[in-house]
Amino acid sequence: xxxxxxxxxxxxxxxxxxxxxxxxxxxxxxxxxxxxxxxxxxxxxxxxxxxxxxxxxxxxxxxxxxxxxxxxxxxxxxxxxxxxxxxxxxxxxxxxxxxxxxxxxxxxxxxxxxxxx
Numbered sequence: 645x646x647x648x649x650x651x652x653x654x655x656x657x658x659x660x661x662x663x664x665x666x667x668x669x670x671x672x673x674x675x676x677x678x679x680x681x682x683x684x685x686x687x688x689x690x691x692x693x694x695x696x697x698x699x700x701x702x703x704x705x706x707x708x709x710x711x712x713x714x715x716x717x718x719x720x721x722x723x724x725x726x727x728x729x730x731x732x733x734x735x736x737x738x739x740x741x742x743x744x745x746x747x748x749x750x751x752x753x754x755x756x757x758x759x760x761x
Contacts, residue, residue: 648705651702654718697714711752712753719750
């Protein structure tokens with residue numbers, strides 16, 4: 645039960661973060677280009693992966709496989725996000741949210757291993 649609540653929390657956070665990226669927001673694109681040196685297309689790809697990962701996390705009550713897949717997608721995107729924050733000089737403070745979501749998605753993934761439903 646706790647894993648499902650965790651997945652809904654992480655899914656909601658990631659879904660909210662993906663909206664401006666998927667909608668091709670000019671302000672977000674400018675932040676990606678100036679802050680991280682990434683193109684608008686990279687922003688759209690990151691937003692799309694976040695959106696798909698969050699949907700899988702929302703659907704995790706249906707299947708452990710969906711939970712694992714969502715956790716891997718979200719963890720991958722958040723790992724890159726944390727790295728880009730460090731690379732841009734934001735330090736731990738700038739990467740904290742991405743690292744938190746990365747850790748929570750990793751916990752969710754680990755929780756699905758070894759248990760039979």
